[in-house]
Amino acid sequence: MNKKALRALLRERRALIAPESHGFSRPTGQGRRAPGLSQHQVDQLLHRTLGTYHRLESGSYPNPPADLLRDVACLFGLNEQEWVLLCRYALLQDPPGPLHQSSGKEVPGVWQEAVNSVSHMAYVSDASWDLLAWNQAFADLFPDHRPPMNTMRWMLLDPQARCTLVDWSTTWAPLLLPQLRVALASRPDDEVLIQIEKEVVADPEAGPLYEAGGSAIHPDGDERPLLHSRLGPGWATMCAAQPLTTPGARFMILIFHPGPRRPQPRTLTLSAD
Known part of the structure; x- marks a missing residue:
């Protein structure tokens, strides 16, 4: 627990929340003059035992439950980045999921300009793998030059994808399916992900692979065979x-x-001259 950072954030x-906005009145005589809600008022609003919030803010609550942190974050109107900070300060780990299920569904519009500036295939997808932005190089991967609305559904279920993604059943699917499972674990109410999982389970090829499980979930740095609609086979x-x-x-x-597999590039590290 990072007590100093946790106390400062909370x-x-x-201090930014007016007690009047939650039905409390400020004392008019002698008494508390600090801005914002009192610690006791926070306990009242969260329906917690008196002193619970004081323990959290003071850093004397080891391993506070995630539901308490979530309730505090919602009451204080934290954004997703502040929610991450709260969990890291209080638990020394990332949050178990987004603060709001609506999070992860949009990015600033400048991302389209950023994607357009990349010469390689590039795109941005949201937390449900719905496509938000892409460049022409990515569109050119597909025979009709039209990328799919949802990249995960396409990769796992579209018959054309099983040709484009060479060695789909052994090289692509075993690395894609765990990503879907992990996403659902952190976003269990995401209707798009729920529907994709249903379709995957019902699919005669993807279903057994999904049920078999797997642990690889991060694509960063992976090299996989691909059949480009214009450039042909490659990696x-x-x-x-x-x-x-x-x-x-x-x-x-x-x-x-294009062509045969190339050696993996070396890992970049800071070198001392």
Whole structure:
């Protein structure tokens, strides 16, 4: 637990909330003059035992439950980045899921310009793998030059994808399916993900692979065989990143090399001169 950072974050956000906005009145005589809600008022609003919030803010509550942190975050109006900070300060780990289920569904419009500036295939998809932005190089991967609305549904279920994604059943699907399972674990109410899972389970090829499980969930740096609609067979190296304000979204760059497989590039490290 990072007590100093936790206390600073909570005090700052608590001070921004007017007690009157929650039906409390400020004392008019002698008494408390600090801005914002009192710690006791926070306990009342969260329906917690008196002193619970004080323990959290003071850093004397080891391993506070995630539901308490979530309730505090919602009451204080934290955004997704602040929610991540709260969990890291209080639990020394990332949150179990987004603060709001609506999070991860949109990115700032400048991302389209950023994607357009990339010469390789590039796109941004949201937390449900719905496509938000892409460049022409990515569109050219497909025979009709029209990328799918949802990249995960296409990769797992579209018959054309099983040709484009060479060795689909052994090279692509075993690495894609765990990503779907993990996404559902953190977003269990996401209707898009729920529907994709239903379709996957019902699919005679994808279903057994999904039930078999798997642990590889991060595509960053992977190199996989790909059949490009214009450039022919080759290998795609994937670079993955996340827009910081959109938890679960992903920014993907696919570097395509036609022909036989090339040696993996070395890992970049800071070198001392």
